[in-house]
Amino acid sequence: MPELPEVETTKNGLESILTNKTIIDVEIRNPNLRWKLDQSIKSKIKYQVIRSFSRRGKYILFNLDNGYLMIHLGMSGKINVVGINEPLNKHDHFLLKFKNEVMRFNDSRRFGSIFYLKDLNHKLLNNLGVEPLEDSFHKNYLFENSRNKTQNVKAFIMDSKIVVGVGNIYACESLFKAGINPKTKANKISKQRYINLTNNIKSVLIKAIKAGGTTLQDFAKVDGKPGYFSQELSVYGREDKNCFSCNGKIRRIVQNQRSTFYCPKCQK
Numbered sequence: 001m002p003e004l005p006e007v008e009t010t011k012n013g014l015e016s017i018l019t020n021k022t023i024i025d026v027e028i029r030n031p032n033l034r035w036k037l038d039q040s041i042k043s044k045i046k047y048q049v050i051r052s053f054s055r056r057g058k059y060i061l062f063n064l065d066n067g068y069l070m071i072h073l074g075m076s077g078k079i080n081v082v083g084i085n086e087p088l089n090k091h092d093h094f095l096l097k098f099k100n101e102v103m104r105f106n107d108s109r110r111f112g113s114i115f116y117l118k119d120l121n122h123k124l125l126n127n128l129g130v131e132p133l134e135d136s137f138h139k140n141y142l143f144e145n146s147r148n149k150t151q152n153v154k155a156f157i158m159d160s161k162i163v164v165g166v167g168n169i170y171a172c173e174s175l176f177k178a179g180i181n182p183k184t185k186a187n188k189i190s191k192q193r194y195i196n197l198t199n200n201i202k203s204v205l206i207k208a209i210k211a212g213g214t215t216l217q218d219f220a221k222v223d224g225k226p227g228y229f230s231q232e233l234s235v236y237g238r239e240d241k242n243c244f245s246c247n248g249k250i251r252r253i254v255q256n257q258r259s260t261f262y263c264p265k266c267q268k
Contacts, residue, residue: 003169028041078107153185154172
């Protein structure tokens with residue numbers, strides 16, 4: 001599933017190509033995404049200018065003259081921008097057409113979602129936690145919000161009501177960098193260790209964004225190229241391989257129905 005760096009990478013790519021361009025036409029080729037796509041979206045955004053782009057959690061926001069187009073990539077979604085005569089692909093479900101380009105939303109599993117919003121008061125946005133790369137994610141934030149939390153620390157930092165966008169890959173990597181065992185209960189971790197974890201979450205996410213995200217299966221950038229952060233992964237996907245720090249073996253366990261990768265020697 002695309003996580004914050006992949007979504008940010010996609011947003012940045014769209015911003016560089018489509019800012020201040022007018023939507024000439026809208027085509028819905030398959031409305032059956034996670035939530036059925038409202039056909040009225042065509043008349044609501046057609047001929048509108050995209051003034052800017054932003055991101056909230058894993059949602060990409062197209063900031064229009066009047067309202068917003070909001071897209072979530074789901075599990076396998078990706079967006080690319082191609083020439084107007086480029087042949088369509090099988091899972092291109094939603095198209096925005098411009099004078100010289102077409103933006104295509106492709107989603108083989110169809111867990112993505114697309115909405116038109118008049119304003120940002122929406123149920124999918126209202127309960128989101130802080131952004132991990134903004135000042136609100138300050139050094140004491142995780143410690144202060146963990147005191148009554150008894151779930152494991154990995155589930156805690158992946159809770160979108162606490163902090164958004166720290167998905168499975170980056171939670172594993174951040175906990176490894178901070179030397180924290182992912183099985184530890186959230187309320188049993190000291191303030192100093194949370195400060196260290198906060199710094200590592202920010203560092204890992206920033207590095208992943210600079211690398212264009214992580215391509216494991218489906219993800220591709222707007223230009224169709226893969227993200228290269230997979231080359232820098234320390235634990236994720238490395239079960240039974242040697243730890244880069246201690247030469248011990250990376251282990252995989254299942255937590256909350258997701259694979260967790262960690263080094264038992266480095267992460268106490």
